[in-house]
Amino acid sequence: MKNKEDIKEIHSDTGTVSQPLQNVNELLQARENITQDENSVKSLLHQLLDKTDSLFELVKSIDEQRIEDKQDFQNKINQQHSQYIKGIRSISNKKKKNFQTFPDDRKDKTLIIGSSIIKGIDASKIGKDVDIRTKRGATVPILTEKIRKSNIQHYTSIFFVVGGNDASSRIQPEAFRKNYEFMIKTARSINPSIDIAVSEICPRRNVNTDVYNTILHRISTELNFKIIKQTDAFVSRGGDLVSTYYHRDGIHLTNQGTIQLLRNINKVVNIFIRTNSSQSNNENNEQHGKRPGIVNTFNGICFSGFYGHHYKDCHTF
Incomplete structure (x- = not known):
């Protein structure tokens, strides 16, 4: 009879011990779950960092492209401006050449x-x-x-x-x-x-x-x-x-x-350009106190050019 009681007591003690063990297992499982969650979070963080780096690289690439495009655009503007200036100068030179308002060869x-x-x-x-x-x-x-x-x-x-x-x-x-x-x-x-x-x-x-x-x-x-x-x-x-x-x-x-x-x-x-004869006449006139006439080189035609009259017949002198 005594042995049966001892066996009951042992079973009772075993039940008492198994309960804490179960709690420990649960804690271990919870810890494992936490570790897995931590790993998942770390993995997500790494993925996020990778994506952030990719985003930074993308932004940097966009900025570089924008700067390059801006430079290309500015170069095109400068090129067009240069062509425009050349065109204006060319037109201006043509106008001056065609205009010929005042000759420049003398x-x-x-x-x-x-x-x-x-x-x-x-x-x-x-x-x-x-x-x-x-x-x-x-x-x-x-x-x-x-x-x-x-x-x-x-x-x-x-x-x-x-x-x-x-x-x-x-x-x-x-x-x-x-x-x-x-x-x-x-x-x-x-x-x-x-x-x-x-x-x-x-x-x-x-x-x-x-x-x-x-x-x-x-x-x-x-x-x-x-x-x-x-x-x-x-x-x-x-x-x-x-x-x-x-x-x-x-x-x-x-x-x-x-x-x-x-x-x-x-x-x-x-x-006025005077002929030798007119200059000689003018010198003679000056010696005699007369007013010199103004005559050009056009075969004795009065310099005024009106009606083609001869200078000796021009009563204005």
Whole structure:
């Protein structure tokens, strides 16, 4: 009987021991599960890091590509800009070549430029190194624009014969001064070494040109250019216009008026080429106190070129 009781007690003790063992197994299993979870988390973290690195590489690659594309784009812009500039220069050179406003194949050339008051000048009947350019109805601003678009770099001197239309429009004297100064400065900006001479505004009927000529004399000192006097030659002693110098409108010059205008210009710069015979005659005239005539090399034709009359028959001399 005692053995049976002992056996029961042993079984009882075994049951008591097996319970903690089960708990231990559960703990071990839980720990294993935790370890597996940790490994899974680590694996996920590694995958995330790998993807992050890949993302960084992708972003870096995109940035590099963007920089490269931007550089390519800038290079294309620069190339197109360069082609555009070359095109503009080519067009500009063609325009200059085709325009041929003022020849550039000779030195010591003179340009006479102005409004229609000088339209009667025949360029073929004056010195070969003198060019005549007229702009009908030109005012000072209009002539300034013509100068700005022209090639005057190969001229040594330029004569402006403009301002009459401005005076006829009754422009304010201060505005006239500013316009004329700007024209002079524009010419010098294109050709800094050019000698500039400005003709007085020839007197006009019912127009006060004196106020504007006074301005020209004043700024001639400030801007260092020569003045070609015209007023005294075109006004009689009685104060009236010399009728033979003007058409009926009292504005435009006749043949004789144009010749007188040229004679006054010639006092500043010799714009006529004389023949040996004319030079000899002039020397003889000077010795006898006579006024020398102005004759060119065109077989004795008067330099004015009007109607082809012979210089000896020209009563303007």
